[in-house]
Amino acid sequence: MHVLTDGKSILMLPDSMDYKQVGKGDQPPNTGGMGAHSPSKAIDLDMEARILREVVEPTFRGIQKEDLDYRGVLYIGLMLTEDGPKVLEYNCRFGDPECQALMLRLGENDLLPLLYACAKGDLSGCCIDANKMHKAAACIVLTSKPYPDEPVKGEVITGIEKAEKHKNATVFHAETKLENGQILSDGGRVLNICSVGDTLEQAIGRAYDASFEISWPSKYMRKDIGFRVL
Numbered sequence: 769m770h771v772l773t774d775g776k777s778i779l780m781l782p783d784s785m786d787y788k789q790v791g792k793g794d795q796p797p798n799t800g801g802m803g804a805h806s807p808s809k810a811i812d813l814d815m816e817a818r819i820l821r822e823v824v825e826p827t828f829r830g831i832q833k834e835d836l837d838y839r840g841v842l843y844i845g846l847m848l849t850e851d852g853p854k855v856l857e858y859n860c861r862f863g864d865p866e867c868q869a870l871m872l873r874l875g876e877n878d879l880l881p882l883l884y885a886c887a888k889g890d891l892s893g894c895c896i897d898a899n900k901m902h903k904a905a906a907c908i909v910l911t912s913k914p915y916p917d918e919p920v921k922g923e924v925i926t927g928i929e930k931a932e933k934h935k936n937a938t939v940f941h942a943e944t945k946l947e948n949g950q951i952l953s954d955g956g957r958v959l960n961i962c963s964v965g966d967t968l969e970q971a972i973g974r975a976y977d978a979s980f981e982i983s984w985p986s987k988y989m990r991k992d993i994g995f996r997v998l
Contacts, residue, residue, distance in 0.1 A: 769781075769819060769823075769846060770784075770841055770843055770844075770863070770867075770870060771841070772840070772841055772882055772883075772886055773828065773838060773841075773842060773886060774885060774889045775837050775838060775839045775886075775889055777892065778825075779882065779896070780816075780820065781874075781896065782806050782807060782870060782873055783806065783807055783811045784804055784805065784806035784807070784808055784866040784869055785805055785808035785809070785810060785866075785994075786863060786865065787802045787990065787993055788800075788801060788802070789802070790802060790911075790915070791990070792990060792992045793992065797916055799911075799915065799916045799956075800864065800916075800956075801863070801864055801866070801957070802911070802990045803865065803906070803907055803909050803989075803990055803993035803994070804863075804866045804906070804907045805869055805907065805968060805971065805972060805993065805994050806866070806869045806870050806873045806904065807904065807968065808997070809968060809998075810848055811848075815853070818852060818853065819853050822852065823844060823846070823855060827842070827844065838860075840886050840887070841860075841861065841886075842859075842860065843858065843860075843862060843863045843866075844858060845858070845859070845863070865957075865960050866907075868938075868962050869905040869962060872902065872964050873901055873905035873964065874900075874901060874902075875900050875901045875902045875964075876897075876900040877897055902971075903965070903966050903967065904967055904968040904970065905962065905963070905964045905965075906962065906974075906975040906994060907940075907960050907975065908960070908962070908989055908993055909959075909960055909989065910957075910959040910960075910961060910988070910989050911956055911958060911987075911988050912953045912955070912956060912984075912986040912987065913986045915956035915957065915988065916956060919956040920985070920986040921953055921954050922953065922954070923952060923953045923984040923986055924950050924952060924984060925951045925952065925953060925959070925984045926982070926983055927982040927983055928951065928982055930981040930982075931961060931978040931979070932978075934981070935963075936965065937977075937978035938961075939982075940959065940960040942959060944959065953984055953986065958987075959982065961975050961978050961982070963975040963978060968994060968997070968998065969998055972994040975993075976991070
């Protein structure tokens with residue numbers, strides 16, 4: 769869950785799910801993230817209310833009790849267990865690659881006024897307009913083998929222009945570099961291929977269709993992002 773705050777009040781952004789393990793079926797080792805989608809499909813209205821009541825609100829009561837003037841975004845990483853939601857981590861930033869899917873899903877909602885409202889300490893009257901949102905968004909991370917170990921770098925990437933021609937596809941560069949007019953891989957998590965749709969299945973399918981257009985010798989991606997919840 770990502771939450772915006774002006775130091776006094778909070779605004780919850782749409783939920784998302786990320787996939788940390790590098791292998792199909794959540795096989796280890798862990799990574800920085802191999803893909804994400806929003807909605808998570810794991811949280812219904814009752815669970816969202818429980819997360820707000822048991823996690824988000826107590827967190828901000830604690831921040832205020834410590835007399836901290838915290839403004840901006842708080843990322844709350846959760847695991848859903850038989851005993852309910854459990855906090856895995858907090859980050860004072862947007863998650864990656866959750867952020868890419870989340871930003872696309874916001875659609876025509878403008879994030880800048882919300883962030884400005886947080887900065888000046890007044891979120892009153894601010895909201896996310898559901899009518900301006902996409903119903904679903906997905907992000908597929910393309911990595912260089914043997915990520916998360918030290919990856920191969922400097923390989924020529926092809927197919928990005930083809931990928932960007934797919935309907936609603938967006939290619940985010942993460943660890944690439946431009947050299948002699950060519951785009952080269954320059955790290956572990958190289959590109960994020962994202963898309964939106966009327967359903968989660970459509971968004972994920974579009975993201976994968978665009979992902980398959982891109983290639984370089986050491987390219988690797990998980991091919992089951994979102995399949996478990998679908």
